[in-house]
Amino acid sequence: MSQTGLLYPDDSSIKHLHAKLTKAAQEINTPDHHLRRLLDRPGRFSDFSLGIDGFFMDFSRQRLDENALSLLHESQTLSNALKKFSEMTQGQIVNPTENRAALHTAARGTGPSPLLFKEMDVKAQMQQVNKKIEQFCLSVHEGKISSACGKPFTQAVVIGIGGSYLGCEFVYQALAGADRKMDLLFLPNVDIDNFARVIESIDKESTLWIVISKSYTTTETMANLNQVSTWLTNQGISPEDHMVTITAKGSPGDDPDTPVLASFHMFDFIGGRYSVSSAVGGLPLSLALGYDVFKRFLDGCRLMDTHVLESPAEKNIALTAALISIWNTLYMEYPAQAIIPYASRLARLSPHVQQLYMESLGKSVSPEGQPLTRPAGTIIFGEPGTNAQHSFFQLAHQGNAFPVDFIGIKAPGYTGIQALSKGVTNHQELWANLLAQAGALALGRSSDDPARNFDGNRPSTIITIDNLEPESVGMLLSFYEARTVLEGFILGVNPFDQFGVELGKVMAGDIRKEMAAKNQNPSYMFACASKTDNFYLDLLFRK
Numbered sequence: 001m002s003q004t005g006l007l008y009p010d011d012s013s014i015k016h017l018h019a020k021l022t023k024a025a026q027e028i029n030t031p032d033h034h035l036r037r038l039l040d041r042p043g044r045f046s047d048f049s050l051g052i053d054g055f056f057m058d059f060s061r062q063r064l065d066e067n068a069l070s071l072l073h074e075s076q077t078l079s080n081a082l083k084k085f086s087e088m089t090q091g092q093i094v095n096p097t098e099n100r101a102a103l104h105t106a107a108r109g110t111g112p113s114p115l116l117f118k119e120m121d122v123k124a125q126m127q128q129v130n131k132k133i134e135q136f137c138l139s140v141h142e143g144k145i146s147s148a149c150g151k152p153f154t155q156a157v158v159i160g161i162g163g164s165y166l167g168c169e170f171v172y173q174a175l176a177g178a179d180r181k182m183d184l185l186f187l188p189n190v191d192i193d194n195f196a197r198v199i200e201s202i203d204k205e206s207t208l209w210i211v212i213s214k215s216y217t218t219t220e221t222m223a224n225l226n227q228v229s230t231w232l233t234n235q236g237i238s239p240e241d242h243m244v245t246i247t248a249k250g251s252p253g254d255d256p257d258t259p260v261l262a263s264f265h266m267f268d269f270i271g272g273r274y275s276v277s278s279a280v281g282g283l284p285l286s287l288a289l290g291y292d293v294f295k296r297f298l299d300g301c302r303l304m305d306t307h308v309l310e311s312p313a314e315k316n317i318a319l320t321a322a323l324i325s326i327w328n329t330l331y332m333e334y335p336a337q338a339i340i341p342y343a344s345r346l347a348r349l350s351p352h353v354q355q356l357y358m359e360s361l362g363k364s365v366s367p368e369g370q371p372l373t374r375p376a377g378t379i380i381f382g383e384p385g386t387n388a389q390h391s392f393f394q395l396a397h398q399g400n401a402f403p404v405d406f407i408g409i410k411a412p413g414y415t416g417i418q419a420l421s422k423g424v425t426n427h428q429e430l431w432a433n434l435l436a437q438a439g440a441l442a443l444g445r446s447s448d449d450p451a452r453n454f455d456g457n458r459p460s461t462i463i464t465i466d467n468l469e470p471e472s473v474g475m476l477l478s479f480y481e482a483r484t485v486l487e488g489f490i491l492g493v494n495p496f497d498q499f500g501v502e503l504g505k506v507m508a509g510d511i512r513k514e515m516a517a518k519n520q521n522p523s524y525m526f527a528c529a530s531k532t533d534n535f536y537l538d539l540l541f542r543k
């Protein structure tokens with residue numbers, strides 16, 4: 001299949017489509033295409049919304065019309081994005097720069113059975129890992145596996161960074177309503193105060209440490225592992241008696257002689273930012289909430305996977321969202337995108353999607369190494385509503401506009417007594433604000449006082465899920481994964497490599513060597529390549 005993408009430089013059909021999309025954007029930027037006018041069109045809401053059981057997406061307040069949407073679908077056709085997505089779930093090499101497949105979908109059972117990859121039955125291997133997780137967690141919960149101090153494990157701390165914790169933290173917080181079997185804490189940052197906060201919050205005698213690192217070389221994670229091990233030993237606890245690892249087969253951490261309570265494999269064909277449905281999420285979430293909850297989360301992921309694989313393009317929710325993202329970034333030229341869940345339990349969704357999207361699409365060359373016509377991707381940020389209204393929505397309404405994904409939950413987790421204030425419950429108040437914000441951004445309100453004038457015409461999508469049960473959270477996670485991957489395929493980038501994170505690591509290594517020399521020899525004179533760095537090291541080490 002010939003490779004192409006919306007950002008490919010030399011494809012004449014792409015150039016022609018790009019010109020049509022650019023013209024369509026110019027039309028949308030005319031007064032008779034203000035959202036006030038678009039929203040008045042007959043059938044606007046029904047034609048610009050899509051849904052499946054448990055997941056509804058209303059994009060009627062996005063600044064596009066039938067013409068623009070139809071042209072955007074042409075970009076999907078030209079790039080064969082949906083076909084490529086399907087091939088991805090079957091184990092084809094979709095990460096050519098690392099010669100890898102991307103089989104995060106197989107971790108929840110999506111794709112053919114058996115799913116053979118390099119003579120390995122991938123699904124069978126993953127089911128084996130999940131079986132091991134289920135059995136280990138049951139033993140911990142039943143006290144058959146307990147701490148070296150003879151106590152049951154009641155808390156677990158994930159030592160991991162990036163995709164080795166962000167997705168897990170998002171899902172753990174989202175599922176806060178589930179019966180908690182253990183508390184889960186996270187130690188991602190090498191900042192010693194992150195460690196300090198964690199040890200203040202745990203009982204060391206009943207805490208299990210979960211080291212998660214696909215490479216087992218990430219400096220921060222290895223430094224935290226060393227810090228925790230040193231602290232435990234100093235506290236009279238043998239680290240290996242309170243530790244499990246999750247790492248790739250053959251990584252430095254995958255040493256059968258490493259004495260830990262248990263070790264679980266992750267696979268090199270699952271990238272960190274796509275790994276929460278693998279053991280990376282499976283073990284911590286099953287320890288905290290029970291394996292059945294994790295299994296229900298996987299069921300939700302698979303439901304959305306199936307929709308993306310089986311629905312026709314014009315009914316495809318994740319594809320449509322990917323096309324809208326491309327439209328807003330490339331043609332409407334918005335500077336960023338916000339994810340604003342009107343649910344405090346989804347507070348960690350945008351940090352997870354930040355890595356998922358920006359580490360996947362923040363590229364400037366095609367998988368074949370061709371410079372793209374412009375760098376891909378945009379900035380993702382977000383906070384829960386209604387908090388965001390009292391933080392940065394001033395700019396959303398009257399400043400440099402940006403599109404918003406509003407996420408609403410039909411039924412909150414809390415089912416206790418609910419007071420009425422101004423005649424409504426708090427959950428209803430939450431929804432009143434969500435709907436009002438989307439409306440105000442779209443419609444605005446004219447005023448003779450310029451400071452009080454709202455020009456509106458500011459785009460948003462409203463995503464509604466039934467609740468914060470595991471299945472709903474799984475659908476939401478898979479939706480953003482699929483939206484990211486499809487956008488990458490359509491643009492013509494490899495969504496699965498991340499060489500951009502390497503230079504900083506190398507330069508930190510050079511500075512680290514200078515610091516280590518000083519620690520060895522206090523009279524050492526810093527000799528960083530950069531005089532600025534020498535200034536800061538002198539400052540840092542000055543007594």
Ligand SMILES: O=P(O)(O)OC[C@H]1O[C@](O)(CO)[C@@H](O)[C@@H]1O
Nearest residue numbers: 162163164213214215218272501
């Ligand atoms: O799981 P590892 O190998 O420690 O990597 C942690 C994170 O660091 C990154 O590799 C970026 O440096 C992410 O892609 C990854 O999720």
